[in-house]
Structure formats: C-alpha cells, structure tokens
Amino acid sequence: MSFVRDTYLVETPPPGMNVGVLGWLRGNLFSSASNTLLTLFGMYVLWTVVPPLIEWALLDAVWQGSGREACLVEGAGACWAFVAAKFGQFIYGTYTFEERWRVDLAFLAGALTVGLLMIERMPGRRYIAVFGLLIYPVIAYILLTGGRFGLPEVETTLWGGLLLTFVVASVGIVVSFPLGIVLALGRRSQMPVMRVLSVIYIEAWRGVPLITVLFMASVMLPLFLPAGTNFDKLLRVLIGVALFSSAYMAEVVRGGLQAIPRGQYEAASALGLGFWQANLLIIMPQALRLVIPGIVNTFIGLFKDTTLVMIVGLFDFLGSIQVNFSDANWATPQTAATGYAFAALVYWIICYSMSRYSMRLEARLNEGTRRA
Amino acid sequence: MRTQAFWNDPRIRAWFFQILAVLVVGGFIAIIVTNTVDNLNALNVASGFGFLQHTAGFGISQTLIEYSESSSYGRAFLVALLNTLLVAGIGIFFATVVGFLVGIARLSPNWLVARLATVYIETFRNIPLLLQILFWYTAVLSNLPAPRNSLEIGSLLMNNRGLYLPAPVGEPGFGFVVAAFFIALLGIVFLRHWSQRRRIATGRGLPIMWPSLGLLFGLPLITFWLAGAPLHFEVPELRGFNFVGGLRAIPELLALVLALSIYTAAFIAEIVRSGIQAVSWGQSEAAQALGLRRTQILRLVVIPQALRVIIPPLTSQYLNLTKNSSLAAALAYPELASVFAGTVLNQTGQAIEVLTITMAVYLGLSLLTSAAMNFYNSRIALVER
DSSP: OOSSOOSOOOOOOOOGGGSHHHHHHHHHTSSSHHHHHHHHHHHHHHHHHHHHHHIIIIISOBOOOSSHHHHTSTTOOOBHHHHHHHHHHHHHBTOOGGGHHHHHHHHHHHHHHHHHHHOTTOTTHHHHHHIIIIIHHHHHHHHHHOOSTTOOOOOGGGBOHHHHHHHHHHHHHHHHHHHHHHHHHHHTOSSHHHHHHHHHHHHHHHHSOHHHHHHHHHHTHHHHSOTTOOOOHHHHHHHHHHHHHHHHHHHHHHHHHHTSOHHHHHHHHHTTOOHHHIIIIIIHHHHHHHHHHHHHHHHHHHHHHGGGGGGGTOOBHHHHHHHGGGOGGGOOTTHHHHHHHHHHHHHHHHHHHHHHHHHHHHHHHHHTTOOO | OOOOOGGGOHHHHHHHHHHHHHHHHHHHHHHHHHHHHHHHHHHTOOOSGGGGGSBOOOOOSOOSSOOOTTSBHHHHHHHHHHHHHHHHHHHHHHHHHHHHHHHHHHTOSOHHHHHHHHHHHHHHHTSOHHHHHHIIIIIIGGGSOOGGGOEEETTEEEETTEEEEOEEEEOTTHHHHHHHHHHHHHHHHHHHHHHHHHHHHHSOOOOOHHHHHHHHHHHHHHHHHHTTOOEEEEOOEEETTEEESSEEEOHHHHHHHHHHHHHHHHHHHHHHHHHHHHSOHHHHHHHHHTTOOHHHIIIIIIHHHHHHHHHHHHHHHHHHHHHHGGGGGGTTOOSIIIIIIIIIHHHHOOHHHHHHHHHHHHHHHHHHHHHHHHHHHHHHSOOOO
16 A cells, blocks of 8 residues: 555646637636726727728728719718729829829839838948939929920929828928938037027927918018019928928937947047047947937828828828818718728828838847847 | 147137027028018018007907907907817817826736727827818718707717807805815815824824815815705707807817827827836835735836826827817817917918917927926936935
8 A cells, every 4th residue: 555656647738718719818808807897898899899880981882983973872881982083183183194104203213212221131222322312302303393304394283192292291301301410419519509509499390380380481481582582382381391390300310319328429539530520420320320210200290290281272192182072073971081081091001101110120229239 | 739720729610610600590580581571561561569459350269258359369369379278278188088098008918908009009190180180070070960969968969060068057155165175175285294294203194095085075065065055057958050058169179179189199108108118027026025005006116107207208298289289270270370370360461470479379388398397307307326
C-alpha cells in the first residue's frame, strides 16, 4: 500500500470556458457584471447605428439614374446616382472640359512623386524630394494655368473641386515650410529683436481663426498693395493660407530643434562651423527628420481646413458638392445627405491614411531610442 | 594678440542684423500703411472707430442681451461676442464630457467598448469640421418635421425651427435658494479646510464626500421647500405655426454645438487616453503597496498625475473649439465672424477696423487662456532639485 501516486495523471484540456472563442468572449466581454452591461450597451449602439446605415448607404440606395426621378422613389436611400452624374465637377470644378487631362497629369505626377518618396529604400530619395519641392510645383503650375508651350490658358476662377483642395493644401504646406524654418530659428535666436518679431508673428497667427485670415486675405490684402494692382482671388487665399500655416509649421520645426542636444551645437562650433553652416549641415538634417510626422499632421489639419475657402467664395471639393445641391434636376430629400456622405468618405480616406503614415513614421523614428 | 576685423565680431554682427530686421519690417509696415491710406482715400471709405455708434439697422436671430434694429454697431458687436462665448461654452462642456467618456472607454478592458471608442475617434477626427457642421444643419436638422409634428422627448420639443425647452421662471423668494446654494459651497470649502487641518494634526481626516453632497443638495432643497417652492416652468405652446414661450435653441446653434463638441471630443479623448497612459504602472502599484484603496489610488495618485499631462493640450483644444466656432459664418449663426466680420463689414465697408477688432478679440481670448495656462503649469509643474 502506498500513498504516493506512481503514475502521472492524464493531462486534461483546460476548461472549455477559458480557451478558444468562448474563453476570449469571457475574458474580454463578459468578465464581470459591469463588463457584461458595457458589452450589452456596445451591442445596442452597434445595433442602432450599423443596420440603418447599411440599409441607407447600400441596400436602399439608388445607383443609376439620369435625374431626380430615379431618387424620388418611396423609401429610397442614398442617391449615389447624383454623385456619379456630378463626379467630374467634384474633381475638376468647372475646369475646361477638353483640358482636364492636364489636371490628371498633374495629379498623376504628384502622386508618383509622393509615392516614391514614401518608399524608404528608394535610391536617390533626396533628389526626388528636391524635385517634389522645387521642380514639381513649377511643372504643375505651368500645366494647370497654361498660357505657355501651346497650352490654352485656364483661368483660376474655373478651378474647383478636389483639384482646388489639393492646390490650396499643397501650396500652403510647401510655401510655409521654408517660412516656418526661418521663424523657428528666429524664435530660438539669441538676438532679442529676432526673437520678439518671430514670437509676435507666430502667436498672432496662431491666436486667430483661419476664417478671419481668409476674410483678411480677400478683403484687406488688395488695400495693402499699390492702387491698381489687382490679382486673383485664389492667389489671395493662397497667401493667407501660407502665412497662417507658416506659424504652425514654425512651432513644429521648433519642436524638432528643441530635441537636438546641445552637444551637437557645441561640436559644430568646435569644428569651426558658423551659424548657417552648423544649422544647414548639422542641426537641420537631424531636426527635420524628427519633425516629418509633425509636418504630416500639420498637412492633415491644413487639408481639412481648406474646406473654409468655401466661405470666401471658392469652390473646393466640399464647395463644389454643396453648390450642386441647388441643381433642380437633382433636388431630392437625399441629395444633401448623399453629397455630404461622399465628401466625408473621401476626406476620411485621405486624412486617415495620412495619419496612419505619420504614426508609422513616428514609430520608426522611435525605434532607435526604444530599448528591447 | 590676433586682431579681428570688426565685421567678424559677433556682437557687432548681432547689432547689425537686428537693426536690419527692424528696418526691413518697419519699412514693410510703412509701405503697407501708405498704400492702405492712399487706397482708402481713393475709395472714399470712412475710417476710425466712429461707426460703432451708428445705427446697425439689421436684425439678429439670437440675442442674449436686448438688441433691436435701431441699436448701434457696437451693440451688435456685443451681441455677437456673447453668442460666440455661448456656443463656445456649451461646446466646451459637451466636448469635455464626451471626450473624457470616450477616452476612458478606449482604455476599457472590454474589447467591444474600446473598439467602439477607437472607431468614434478615428471617424470624427478625420472629417473636416465644416463638413460636419453642414451635415448636421442641412442633412439632419432641416429634415426634422414642422412644428405641428414636433418630436417630443420628455418635455423637450424638436422640430425644424430648433429645440424647445421649458424655461425655469423664478418667483420672488427664489433668491434665497440661490443664496443657500452659495452658502453650501462656502460650507464645503470650509469643511475641506477643516478636514485637512485635522488630518495634518491627528493623521485622520473627516469624511468629506457624503457631508459635502448632503450640504450641496440638502441646503438649497430645504430652503426651496421653506420658501414655498418659488419656481415654475414656462412650457412652450403651439400658437399658429410656431411655438411660443419656453427656451428655444435655434437650429444653427444646435448644429454648431453638435459638430463642435463631437469633433473636439475626438481630440480630447486622445488627450485623456495618453494622459492616463502616461502615469506608469509603478505608481498604482506603489500606492497599492501603501495600502490605498482603489478609489483612493485613482483620486490621489493617478488622476493628479494624469491631469498634469492632460490639462495643457486640453486647454489648447478649448481654444481651438472657440476659434472654430467662427465656422458659424457658413451657417449664419449670429456670432462674431458672421455678424461682425460679415454683416457689419459689408454694411460699413470698414474692413480694416472691423477685422482688426474681430482678430483682436480672438487673439485676446487666446492670450488670456495661455496666460492662465502658464500660471497653472508653473503651479503644478514637478518641483525638481
């Protein structure tokens, strides 16, 4: 007789409630009474939002049709036929129909440049960046405005839709970049005058809403210039947007500059580099690498803010959708909701993918400083 | 000794560049000013701030203070400013409540709730605010039924003319209730102070939570009852095609508040999340080791440290919300950007004065907030050796 077991017990599987789908459900959704209540609440929210949304956007939606009659059916959901019919206007605004290939070409070249820049192992990435910042804008300008090289001129009053949105956002960001660097350096300068001027500039722009800046650009700017100089509305808005976003850019760049340790400045001085040499060769390359995510975030903000140009009478993407609501041929109760839903979807896709990209960059930048 | 050319002396260089900067900026401003003066003279536009006393001659759809068409532009400015502050105040309140809830929900151990919070944040943060405002206004609120078929939620009425609430009307004697409320507040401050002193002296404080709540609700309620319930509600009534009486929130205000608070709440939620995550686990564990209870850990250890991270970006969100309220210009909600920088500017043509005042107001609000922020920051900043 022995009291000690001499054989192993047969291994039993863990209780069914703790593994697999059931275990996951129990651990993550029903671990306690309050958790169960929360889950039920979440399911209720899903139940009230998702099925009606799918019904409206997909099941009951009208996909084809050439006029309002198609969407006036009893119980009809989203009127996607409206979006399909007006798609060209949403993208190009009233840009001359025969010349739209130029916009396509500019879009394509821009997308290609940005796409190549995003590949980290791309050989000659630096040259692509220089091309994107210096040469591409010139090409895009010539393509879009025309009047040279046998291209017929297309006035900026005809521009609109997604084209205008991209023009305002990218000009804003590209122009504000060098301005922002200068202002950031000014704010950190040892010279009191430079510092005070930069701080006043930055804080003044950051303290006012963009809409008042746009009002100012469209009403006050012409008063500031010698009598008789008259320039187009788009340019005025672009100036306003660029000045405004340069203040935000300056703060982003300053963040990067602050992250550079003192030792870098001291080492540069020890090598006998002057202010500009030290900044251009030592500080900026490191600081700007750090602020790329911040720049992308500023761009996202600016991209969303371009919708405001609608208030001063330019028809950007949102504006050209909104303007088409008053088309009698498409006046249905669902037109506005459909148009806004389409706009929201497009803005969301663009902004969300950019914010993902910036988060990935940030994670990569932190890789070196993170410890396993 | 090595001689140095005077143009290589850093101090002389600094002086030179600073004087140059002043000259360039000053010259630039001088050119702008002379151009503007010439242009204004050529256009025959009056200048100066005298126009503020002139009769405005236009109506405003929502006024918190007395205003009529015969009031002055200055009065219109005040009305607009108050409307801006109103929408900002309501927006900040709701954005904070929703933002904190969503931010905490995002950290919830409940998978579904955390995912829902993430979806909320990623959806509303990435859609332009103006689009959201227009959506609520055009696609939702304008499609509500006419006043005759209003939606009724309790004593709330919703229709395409806005939201109607019963208005509380105080009768004589209601002042006592208000006074009782303030006395209760004073009492709570005193109680806290006393408890703190006793804790320092004896190591054991007084219970605070329940007595405070009792004081806060009990005292005004008793006074209310003693004074003979001096309050009644004015319920909106349907007369003809519209409701009369009660409190009314116009659809523009509703759309603006909805969009502003939903949009800003998404940003606040992220701030709250990162603030809570910034407090390391070690802090909670150390507090546990000291024998603090769960509520005490939250109240005394986690929240104070999280707030240090949360408050600065939170204030800048509040500022953003205030500045974004200017998007009302797209809806004709009568606030600063639409009434003053819109209607008044168009009527008087005095762009420079009007825009200067408008921008100065927003700038003033920003500077005030950031000054308050810096003060707060310097008070709660970590004291390091």
